Amino acid sequence: MLSDVLRDQPFERFSIEEFVDQHRNYRLELDPRFPFAVRLYSHSAFRNAMQHTWHERLEIYVPLTGPGRFRIGDRIVNFSGGDIIVVDNLKLHGLVDYTGRSQKSAVITFMPDLICSPGSYPCDSMYLLPFFTRATDVDRVLRPRDPMWVPVDTALAKVVECYLGTQPPVCQAGCKAYLLEVLYGLARHFGIAEAQPGEFTMRMHQSLQFGRLHEYLRENCSEPITVSMAASIAGMRRGTFTRFFKKATGTTFLNYLTRLRLANAYRLLVQTNRSIADIATSLGFADQCYFDRRFRRQYGTTPRRVRSEAQLSKLSGESF
Numbered sequence: 001m002l003s004d005v006l007r008d009q010p011f012e013r014f015s016i017e018e019f020v021d022q023h024r025n026y027r028l029e030l031d032p033r034f035p036f037a038v039r040l041y042s043h044s045a046f047r048n049a050m051q052h053t054w055h056e057r058l059e060i061y062v063p064l065t066g067p068g069r070f071r072i073g074d075r076i077v078n079f080s081g082g083d084i085i086v087v088d089n090l091k092l093h094g095l096v097d098y099t100g101r102s103q104k105s106a107v108i109t110f111m112p113d114l115i116c117s118p119g120s121y122p123c124d125s126m127y128l129l130p131f132f133t134r135a136t137d138v139d140r141v142l143r144p145r146d147p148m149w150v151p152v153d154t155a156l157a158k159v160v161e162c163y164l165g166t167q168p169p170v171c172q173a174g175c176k177a178y179l180l181e182v183l184y185g186l187a188r189h190f191g192i193a194e195a196q197p198g199e200f201t202m203r204m205h206q207s208l209q210f211g212r213l214h215e216y217l218r219e220n221c222s223e224p225i226t227v228s229m230a231a232s233i234a235g236m237r238r239g240t241f242t243r244f245f246k247k248a249t250g251t252t253f254l255n256y257l258t259r260l261r262l263a264n265a266y267r268l269l270v271q272t273n274r275s276i277a278d279i280a281t282s283l284g285f286a287d288q289c290y291f292d293r294r295f296r297r298q299y300g301t302t303p304r305r306v307r308s309e310a311q312l313s314k315l316s317g318e319s320f
Helices: 122-132 149-165 170-189 198-220 227-234 238-249 253-271 276-282 288-299 303-316
Strands: 036-042 058-063 068-072 075-079 084-087 093-098 104-110
Touching (some): 058 068, 104 149, 104 170, 122 170, 198 227, 227 238, 253 303, 276 288, 276 303, 288 303
Antiparallel strands (some): 058 084, 058 104
């Protein structure tokens, strides 16, 4: 079992902010010759306010204990220890809360090209369908009570054991072989083995279009950006873009843009001494009251309180 393999392994404190840009894109550098990684995290000092991110890498999240809640877009997934969560990587996602004596998790992340690239055989795309084929009302979670959990958990244990215990290129060959077992088991469990490979190609194309828009938002987040402008940047008609964006991210473009701006505001409140009014204005919030309401709705606290807590942490010498 995966939990047995990880029993004596060291876990790093979950702290990723240095790798997350102002638009919540989490950039983890992977070896381009083998774009795959396993991360073991401890969430004992967990703060959920700034942890929700998106990225182009595919991700499998496995909480070792529980209970807890994991957000993917606008959906909340309740989890227990041992659950295997297939993450919708383009949607803002991350922990909401995590309780219990030991809040630890394993994250397996990789680029799609490791499994299926443009030159691959059509059958290879089937391995990635758990990530790229999604019913809007179904959470991609494999639980210990499910028939496929044991073979998938066993294969995950082999992936992690190989990743931690051997040297390249042996570990790379082993990791990929056992990862394919994991993905095959997930595809069988979710009953999508007969889905069309074209869905994989479509989702990959959507990912590229989303990335183009992200690059624009990176430079122009505080500027007025309409849905029509965003559609044009992504190379789509407005109606097509609206449907695509909702499906890809789990929310509307304007709501997504507001969340990105608020996430940037939170970062500036913690890391700088700029006034709250200046931060709000610089991010496109002309109405201070509206900014305060949206901030409180997203984070459950006020900008003033975030600033005060950050200042107290700095004075006490703690890392915020």
